[in-house]
Amino acid sequence: MNLKKIRLALIGGGNMGAALAAGLVTSKKMRPAQIRVVDVRPEILRSLKKRYGVSVGSDNAAAVRGSDVVLLCVKPQQMASVLAGLLGAVTPKQLVISIAAGIKTDFIESELGQHVPVIRVMPNTPALLRAGALVYCLGQHATKTHEALAKQILSSVGSVWKTGELSMDAVTALSGSGPAYVFYLAECLAKAGAELGLEPGFAEALARQTVFGAGRMLHEDKETPARLRERVTSPGGTTEAALRVMAESGFEGILKRALAQARRRSEELSRR
Ligand SMILES: NC(=O)c1ccc[n+]([C@@H]2O[C@H](COP(=O)([O-])OP(=O)(O)OC[C@H]3O[C@@H](n4cnc5c(N)ncnc54)[C@H](OP(=O)(O)O)[C@@H]3O)[C@@H](O)[C@H]2O)c1
DSSP: OOTTTOOEEEEOOSHHHHHHHHHHHHTTSSOGGGEEEEOSOHHHHHHHHHHHOOEEESOHHHHHHTOSEEEEOSOHHHHHHHHHHHTTTOOTTSEEEEOOTTOOHHHHHHHHOSOOOEEEEEOOGGGGGTOEEEEEEEOTTOOHHHHHHHHHHHTTSEEEEEOOGGGHHHHIIIIITHHHHHHHHHHHHHHHHHHTTOOHHHHHHHHHHHHHHHHHHHHHOOSOHHHHHHHTOOTTSHHHHHHHHHHHTTHHHHHHHHHHHHHHHHHHHHHO
């Protein structure tokens, strides 16, 4: 399927839905007229239409009937009722992509009641800046053609990887929740700087720019994170002194326990 020829129904134009619509239009992967966004909030529809020129509507089933790909961007707790409303409107000729956290492909398949191709995705918030990490897994009826199409769509808002569905809870714990860990790191750095006597606003500005700059180095430099760290850690220097305190205080172990807990929570939420 050629992305320039498909019609996309995007259900739920909130944070992530809007980011995907924006990414597809601004990257010129799709023309605005190919995208129909449906949401229960008229203000969201007005804004998306004005900003990106996409077509909008308030009838999920009608939008889906006229589409090749259905992109489900509603909250996980809204998925069951949205899928119930799409029963009979979605056919196996279409591709359904869901970004709802914790909603498994077999749930979507069984709710839609036919052999519908489904692809599940875990995005993260930097997708809003087209710098997301997006990980997908295939439902049982999704083919290579569906996969290639989904990759084209998702890559409009970031980098894309494939995994098995069993890994989706671990992915959620790492990249799905990960931006919050980095924000927390920046928050803690700013507080620590302020405790050293720096003016709090100045400390926060330094923390933000440091995380941003280090993030860019991780993105642009092909070295491993460990090598990048070693490159800026002179023996006997200040960085080494700080890193020793972090290692002795169990920094790595804290992150391992935090991610394990996030994965457990993701598993619990998926079971509900
Ligand atoms: N944001 C993230 O960082 C992130 C990360 C990973 C995964 N995700 C996943 O992305 C999905 C969307 O998250 P979000 O943060 O973009 O949520 P959001 O901002 O709440 O967007 C969802 C939109 O869908 C609307 N909606 C509710 N019921 C609907 C219906 N029946 N038909 C059409 N539209 C409906 C909502 O309206 P109301 O507000 O009135 O309900 C809202 O405007 C979630 O499933 C989440 O798990 C998000």
